[in-house]
Amino acid sequence: MKPVMKRRTKIVAMSAATALLILTGAAGAAVASGSGAHAPQREVTAQREAAALTGTARLYRSAGDVITFSFDAHLAAKDTMDPRRATGTFRFSHYLHGRGAWAEAEVDCLVTGGEVAVVSGVITASDLPGARGKRVGVTVHDLGRHDRLGYSWAGVGSPTDTKDLPPCVSSAPFEKVKQGTGDFKVVPWRPEL
Structure with missing residues (x-):
């Protein structure tokens, strides 16, 4: 060869x-x-969810109140056109000098736009008398290290005083997050309009 x-x-x-x-x-x-x-x-490629709000932060109060909000709210891609199909939970608590309360709500609506999210849910567990079964809403403005937050009971004083609140309703994000505690993340909603 x-x-x-x-x-x-x-x-x-x-x-x-x-x-x-x-x-x-x-x-x-x-x-x-x-x-x-x-x-x-x-399927190799994962589809982006339609909207989301996640993270935990403590609010700033000069009097020393310990106020914490945590979110795990999601709107699946298949539900893009129906924000009331959002799922997840959010939790909040407010204590001052050892007195206060906490509550956890099951998400029933999530709408986001840019860096702002509005989420609502019905309280399923709480040590605040009269809170269970009440719908509450929270607004978050994701500004990196300077996040802001608002809530539906801002004008009435307590989540128990929020009567007949519709889904996805809250106040402007007027509260400041305590420096070094905010890690809220908003995934913007992009409905097919």
């Missing part, structure tokens, strides 16, 4: 062996991950 032919034969043989190793490795990885030839293929 000519030397050129031997070299070509070796290159072809090595290429075939390398391809076989790659295919064998890929098949082994597929078996190890639980997918096989008959397993359905998963």
Whole structure:
């Protein structure tokens, strides 16, 4: 056999062996991950959710009040045109000199625009008498380290005094977040108008 032919034969043989190793490795990885030839293929790209409000922060009060708000509210991409299909929870508490209360609400509406979010929910758990079953709304302005917040009971004094509040209603974000505590994140809503 000519030397050129031997070299070509070796290159072809090595290429075939390398391809076989790659295919064998890929098949082994597929078996190890639980997918096989008959397993359905998963979608590779994840779809962006329609809107979201997440994070926790403490509000600033010169008197020393300890006021905390936490959010985990989401609107799925498939529900882009219906903000009342939002899911999740939010929690808030207010204490001064050891006295106060906390509440947790189940999200029933979420609307966001740019860096601002309005979320509402019905209180499902609380140690504040008369709060369970009341709808409350909160507004967040995501300004990085200088987030702001407002709430539906700003004009009435207590979540228990909010009567017949519609979904996704709150006040302007007039409160300041205490420096170093804010990490609110707003995913802007982009409805198909």
